[in-house]
Amino acid sequence: MRHFNWGFLKKNRGEVSLSLSLKKLIFEVVLVAIASFLISTTIITERERRDYGIRDSDNVLKTLSSNIVSDMEKYTSMSRLIMIESRVIDFLRAEEPKVDIGMINDARYGIMDILNATEGVDSVMVFREDMIMVATNRFTYNYDYELMNTDSWSREIYEGRGSAVVSLNSCGIAEKADGRSVVTIGRAINDIDTQKRTGLLMMNISTAVFQNMLNSLGYNNICILGSDGTFLAGNSSYAEYFGEEFLGTKIVHHNIRLSGEDVLLSGCKVGELPIVILRVSPYGNEGIPFRMLYILLFLLVVFTALAIFVAIFIRENITDPIFELSGAMERNKRSGELKKIDVEVPYSEFNMLEGDYNSMIDHVNELFDELVEKEKTLQKAEMRVLQEQIKPHFLYNSIETIGFMALDAGAGNVHDALETLGSFYRNFLSKGDREIPLSREICIVKDYLSLQKLRYGDILEDEYDISEDTESFIVPKLILQPMVENCIYHGIRMKGEKGTIKITARLEDGELHLIVRDTGVGMDQEQIEKILTSKSNTYEQNSSSFGLWGTIERVRYYTGREDVVRIRSEIGEYTEVEFIIPDMMHVGA
Numbered sequence: 001m002r003h004f005n006w007g008f009l010k011k012n013r014g015e016v017s018l019s020l021s022l023k024k025l026i027f028e029v030v031l032v033a034i035a036s037f038l039i040s041t042t043i044i045t046e047r048e049r050r051d052y053g054i055r056d057s058d059n060v061l062k063t064l065s066s067n068i069v070s071d072m073e074k075y076t077s078m079s080r081l082i083m084i085e086s087r088v089i090d091f092l093r094a095e096e097p098k099v100d101i102g103m104i105n106d107a108r109y110g111i112m113d114i115l116n117a118t119e120g121v122d123s124v125m126v127f128r129e130d131m132i133m134v135a136t137n138r139f140t141y142n143y144d145y146e147l148m149n150t151d152s153w154s155r156e157i158y159e160g161r162g163s164a165v166v167s168l169n170s171c172g173i174a175e176k177a178d179g180r181s182v183v184t185i186g187r188a189i190n191d192i193d194t195q196k197r198t199g200l201l202m203m204n205i206s207t208a209v210f211q212n213m214l215n216s217l218g219y220n221n222i223c224i225l226g227s228d229g230t231f232l233a234g235n236s237s238y239a240e241y242f243g244e245e246f247l248g249t250k251i252v253h254h255n256i257r258l259s260g261e262d263v264l265l266s267g268c269k270v271g272e273l274p275i276v277i278l279r280v281s282p283y284g285n286e287g288i289p290f291r292m293l294y295i296l297l298f299l300l301v302v303f304t305a306l307a308i309f310v311a312i313f314i315r316e317n318i319t320d321p322i323f324e325l326s327g328a329m330e331r332n333k334r335s336g337e338l339k340k341i342d343v344e345v346p347y348s349e350f351n352m353l354e355g356d357y358n359s360m361i362d363h364v365n366e367l368f369d370e371l372v373e374k375e376k377t378l379q380k381a382e383m384r385v386l387q388e389q390i391k392p393h394f395l396y397n398s399i400e401t402i403g404f405m406a407l408d409a410g411a412g413n414v415h416d417a418l419e420t421l422g423s424f425y426r427n428f429l430s431k432g433d434r435e436i437p438l439s440r441e442i443c444i445v446k447d448y449l450s451l452q453k454l455r456y457g458d459i460l461e462d463e464y465d466i467s468e469d470t471e472s473f474i475v476p477k478l479i480l481q482p483m484v485e486n487c488i489y490h491g492i493r494m495k496g497e498k499g500t501i502k503i504t505a506r507l508e509d510g511e512l513h514l515i516v517r518d519t520g521v522g523m524d525q526e527q528i529e530k531i532l533t534s535k536s537n538t539y540e541q542n543s544s545s546f547g548l549w550g551t552i553e554r555v556r557y558y559t560g561r562e563d564v565v566r567i568r569s570e571i572g573e574y575t576e577v578e579f580i581i582p583d584m585m586h587v588g589a
Contacts, residue, residue, distance in 0.1 A: 022319065026311045030304055037300045049283040050264065054253050057266035057279050061251055064222065064277055065270045067213055071120075072205070072273060075185055076164040078118060079203050082126070083189050085110040092128055092189060092198040099132055107134040120209035122182050125170070125202045126189070127154075141174040148173045157186035157200050166273050168226045170202055181207055181230050183275065207232045221281055227274035238278045241265055246276050256280075321350050329357065338365055438505060438512070439471040445480045445503065452488060459492065463502040470505040473512045475581060476558045482547035483516040483577055490548075491520020491575055512581040523569040532567065548577070555579050 082088060087110030091103055111124050115136065123137040131148065135141075147153055153171040165186045169175055176182060182204040189199045210224045210233035223238035225231055227247060231239045245252050246267035254265040258280060267278040321343075328341040340358040442464065449462045484501055492499030504515040531549055552565050559581055569575040 022314050023311060026307050026314075030307045033300060033303050033307075037296060041296060046283075050255075053264040053281055053283050054266070057253065057264060057281055058251055060219065060222075060279055061266060061268050061277050064213070064217070064219070065268065067217075068210070068224075068270050068275060068277075069273065071209060071213070072166065072183075072185070074118075075121065075203060075205055078114065078121070079164065079185055079187055079201055081114050082111055082124060082203070083187065083201060084192065085114060088126060088134070089192070091126070091134060093191065096130055096132075099128070104132075104134050108136060111136055120206050120212075122176075122204045122206040124204070125174070126199060127202075128199045129197070140177050141170070142177055143174045144172065154186075154200060157202075158188050158197075160186070160188060162188050162190055168228065168230055168274055170204060181226065181232055183207070183226075183232070183273075210234070219279075221279060223278040223280075225276045225278065227269065227276055232275070234278075235280075238265075238280055241278060241280075242267075242276065246278065317346055321346060325350065325353060325357070332361075338368075434477055435474045436477045437471065438466075438473045438475050438514075441475055441477065441480050442466060442471075442503070442505075444478070445484050448481050448484060449501070456488075456493075459498045460488070461498070461500045463500060465502070465504040465506075467506045469507055470512055473505075473581065475512070475514070476554055479551050479555060479579065480514070480516065482551045486548045487516065487518035487520060487575070491518040491522075493520075495519075495521045495572075510582075512579075514579040514581070515576060517574060517576040519574050522571040522573055522575050523567070524571055528567045528569060532565065555581070 085107075087106045091099070091107035094103055107126065111126070111134070115121050115124065123135060123141065125133060125135045127133050153173050156167070157165050157171070159165075167184045167186060169181055170184050171186065185203040185205065187201045188197055189201055190196060191198050207224075214220070214222055214224070214234050219234070221235060221238075223231070223234040223236065225239060225242055229239065229242045241254075241256065247269050249269065251266055251268040256263055256265045261282060263280050263282050265278065265280050267276060269276050324343050325341070328343045332339060332341055338361050340361055446462070446464075449460065453460050480503060484503075487499075487501050492501070499519045502515075502517045504513075504517070506513050531552070534549065555564050556562055561582070564580050566578040566580070567576070568578070
């Protein structure tokens with residue numbers, strides 16, 4: 001017997017609770033929101049601090065660069081005054097024999113008179129074309145006369161064609177005795193009348209100018225370097241961070257670690273001058289957008305409050321009503337009765353759920369009644385099959401036939417006949433099983449036909465075409481024997497001539513096809529339609545047709561399908577009944 005599956009009515013205790021899932025979800029959402037707030041505030045804070053530091057460094061470096069350029073322009077203007085000073089001109093125009101120490105001193109005094117009006121000029125050197133030199137503050141320098149007698153050091157100045165050319169440390173021909181660096185403004189000197197080149201001027205600017213500038217501006221985190229990395233002024237410890245990336249026209253920013261703290265290193269080249277400014281500044285709190293952070297914090301609090309409110313709303317209006325519905329269903333199950341429930345719920349959706357449950361209960365009760373009715377029909381059909389097979393006339397006929405064999409054939413054939421009868425009833429009873437392997441069902445048919453052949457002699461022949469892969473299929477007991485009996489009594493005997501019964505079993509697309517064919521009188525299409533469409537009321541009173549119809553009903557019930565039987569027949573030729581049993585009934589070889 002196949003049992004109706006009631007498993008869907010059982011509550012799976014291992015399922016995850018919706019209430020706990022919602023609480024977990026809301027907690028995770030709040031946690032994500034807090035984490036997002038912390039990450040966002042950290043990112044915003046660090047970015048704003050960096051952006052503020054970059055903006056501040058940009059302003060400082062631009063301001064300092066502008067001041068340096070302005071001072072250098074002032075010294076450039078002063079160099080023009082020196083070039084047109086009369087005593088300097090006389091020194092440059094004088095023929096070589098006339099240049100004496102007096103003329104050199106006069107030129108020096110003329111230069112000094114101009115320099116007295118300003119500060120920061122460390123020395124001025126004026127060279128004639130014959131390399132006779134006038135220099136102020138001369139004895140504080142060490143000169144490289146060998147280099148001085150070459151053209152390499154002055155080539156860049158001459159290529160400037162009278163414009164100011166700024167370089168470092170006197171173009172290499174002189175260096176301060178104390179090792180300090182200077183910034184040099186070099187110019188080619190042309191005669192104001194003839195425009196003929198008469199010499200060159202180099203003005204060395206003391207680095208104290210830059211240091212005083214930093215002190216006046218209050219910058220103690222700046223280092224001023226030459227474009228070759230030479231330290232000029234400021235904080236000398238920053239000189240180690242100098243690199244070629246600072247020689248471009250744009251301000252460059254880097255993050256560095258200084259004394260265990262993240263700081264911003266900014267640097268740029270001062271215009272066209274061979275001077276680089278580096279600034280190291282810590283990240284302060286000046287750029288932090290506290291107002292924005294307060295707004296974000298407020299929004300986080302509001303979001304958290306809303307999440308808590310939603311959690312309470314869901315619990316009171318969704319999960320609690322679900323628990324009430326579930327409790328009512330559980331109480332209904334414990335009562336052992338399938339009856340409707342009546343629960344007060346807040347929303348129409350839960351009323352729909354309650355209505356669906358009650359509709360399901362009605363449907364289940366209908367299915368249960370139908371199941372009971374089908375079970376009764378099945379039991380009635382099986383009882384009729386049993387009655388047909390164990391009714392006295394069959395047993396009497398079999399014993400009578402064996403008795404005649406005892407008189408005619410002898411004890412040996414009687415023994416075989418009795419053994420066949422015993423085998424038939426042993427397989428027929430099958431220990432009370434309702435389903436048996438197809439191989440045993442075939443044995444029942446063979447024993448049955450063997451007994452019938454004892455009675456009817458040579459008018460019966462049986463053939464079998466059974467595929468090996470079908471023998472292990474489980475089929476309802478006694479679906480073939482009633483068909484074979486129907487073939488004998490309503491097919492072959494009625495035709496009055498020798499007939500053949502053939503049984504075929506094969507697999508097609510995983511389904512078992514059982515075919516019983518006889519060469520009897522056949523049926524017309526009207527008879528076939530009547531057998532396939534009639535219900536039990538039609539055949540319960542008609543014992544002659546009950547075997548075929550009852551077997552069809554049993555197979556339909558067994559498979560749960562209507563389209564499991566096909567009948568093909570031709571009047572006077574044959575009748576063929578085919579059963580199709582789906583692969584879900586196969587237990588495997």
